[in-house]
Amino acid sequence: MDMLSMGDYGFFVWSSFLISFLVFLINYISAQRQFTSVLNEVKLHNENE
16 A cells, blocks of 8 residues: 555646546547548548549
């Protein structure tokens, strides 16, 4: 349990970890959506030619 408390800095360590994880997750999802959108635009453009 001492590992999780991080010497009374556990709140700051784990909240920083959680915020960082959420930022990476949001960034990944955003990039994935943008990639899918661009891919669909390219497919649509190629079908019209």
